[in-house]
Amino acid sequence: MKCLVGIDDTDSSKGFCTTYLAFKVASQSSHANFRVFGYPRLVRLNPNIPFKTRGNAAVCLPLETEEVKETFESVCSIVERLSDVGNGANSGVVLLHDPRTVPFLRSVYLAALHGVVNKERVANQLRENGVPTFQLGNGMGLVGAAASVTFDESYDHTYELIAYRRRDFWGTPRRFDLTSVQAMDQRTSPDTFNNYDYHKERPLIAPHGPDPVFLGVRGSTPGTVLKAFQMLRYEEDLEGHMIYLTNQGTDAHLEHELELPLKAYSSGWLEGEIVSARPGPGGHQYIHLSSRGARVDCAVYEPTGDLNRSARLLISGDRVRIMGGVRRPSARHGKLVNAESIEVLSLARQRTMSNPLCQNCGLRLKSEGRAKGFECQRCGWRAREGTKRIRRIPRRLRAGLYLSSPRAHRHLTKPLIRYGREAADEVYPLIDGWLRSFIPVPELARSL
Ligand SMILES: [Zn+2]
Known part of the structure; x- marks a missing residue:
C-alpha cells in the first residue's frame, strides 16, 4: 500500500536537520518493511514567519509498505531519536494514504506558504479525518507535516x-x-x-x-x-x-496578493504607484506606495544588492508590483513590506528645472529668491521669474523585473x-544514484 509521510520541525537553531532525518529513514528502507517509491519532497514554507528554524522546511516521504502501522511507528521512533526537542524542536509527523481524499490539506499547504497557520485548527481537522499523527514538544510541526503531503509535480518545482x-x-x-x-x-x-x-x-x-x-x-x-x-x-x-x-x-510564497491592511508575517505581492522613494540609514531604500487607496510602507534592504541598487532609481509616479513579506511593526517603523523582488510596470517622466542662462555672457543665472527673478553674478543682467527651463532626464531604469542578488536569495526565491523555464507537470522515475548511504547497516542502526 502506498502512503505519504510528512515530517516537520525536528531541528533547532543548534543543529540537526529535518532533511537529514528523512535521509536516515530512506537509507534504512533497504532493510526495513517499506520502500521509497518516489522522490522525497523538500517543502519550504512561508519564510517570513518568526517561529521557524533555519530554512522552515518540511519533508514528505512517499513510502510503499504492507505494514502501514509498523512503518508509521518506526518512522516516529526515528523522529523521536533524531529530533532536537531539548533545543526547541516541535516535531510533527502525519501519514496519509491519498491526499486527494482529504481536501483541506491543499488549503493548509497554501496557507502555510503565505501566512501563519493555526496549529490547533489543523490538528482538529487531521483528527476529524482520521489521519494518524505523532508530535513532540508543542507539535507545531504538524502544520508543516500536513502541508508537505500535498506538494507534488503538479506545482512548479x-x-x-x-x-x-x-x-x-x-x-x-x-x-x-x-x-x-x-x-x-x-x-x-x-x-x-x-x-x-x-x-x-x-x-x-x-x-x-x-x-x-x-x-x-x-x-x-x-x-x-x-x-x-x-x-x-x-x-x-x-x-x-x-x-x-x-x-x-x-516563488511559491509570493503568488497571492497581500491583504490590506497588512497582516504581519504574510507573504505575497502588492501593486501601486510610488508616492515617494528615498534612501535611509544603512543604505536601505524606503518606498511609500499608494495601493488600492491605502498607503503602504516598503523597504528594500541594502543586503538585497542588485534589487536595492535598482530601487534607488525609482521615483514618485512609477507604477510597481512589489513582492515580499510583511515585517511586524518595530519601534522605528509600522508594518512594512520587505521587498524580495520588484516589477516596474510603468515609469513616470523625470524632469528637472534649471535657471535660465545670461543673454549677455552665457553664465547660468542665480535665483534671487522665490518669485524675485534671476540675476547674472558676472554682469548683473536680470531675468523675470517664470523663465526657468524644464528638462526631461532620461530614466536609468526600464520597465521589467528586478531581483535581489543571488546571495540574498531565500530557498523559495x-x-x-x-523565468520562462518553469517545470512541466512531469514525474521522473527514481534514477540510479538518487540515494547513497556509505554507512554500513549495523552502524546505521546504531546511528538512528
Ligand atoms: Zn552675464
Missing part, C-alpha cells in the same frame, strides 16, 4: 541533491575545491542554479552552520543535479546523499534563470 556529513565532521569547516564548483556551474547552468556568486567570489552550494548538510546542488531534473554533484571535488568522507523534489526556486 525543482530538484536538490543534498549531501550529508559524517557526525565527526559536524561543526568543522566544509572543504571543497572552488574551481570544481565554478566548472560545474559553467557546464550545467541553466539546468542548475545558485551554485556560485561571481560578484563576491563565493560558493552558494554550502551552508555555514553546524548542521549535517555538506552541500546542496539545485537544478531542474534529478539527472542534472546528480551529474553536477559528481563534477565536484571535496576533501571529506560523506555519509551519503539524497535527491529531493522541491518547491525551492519557484525564483532565480532569474528559471
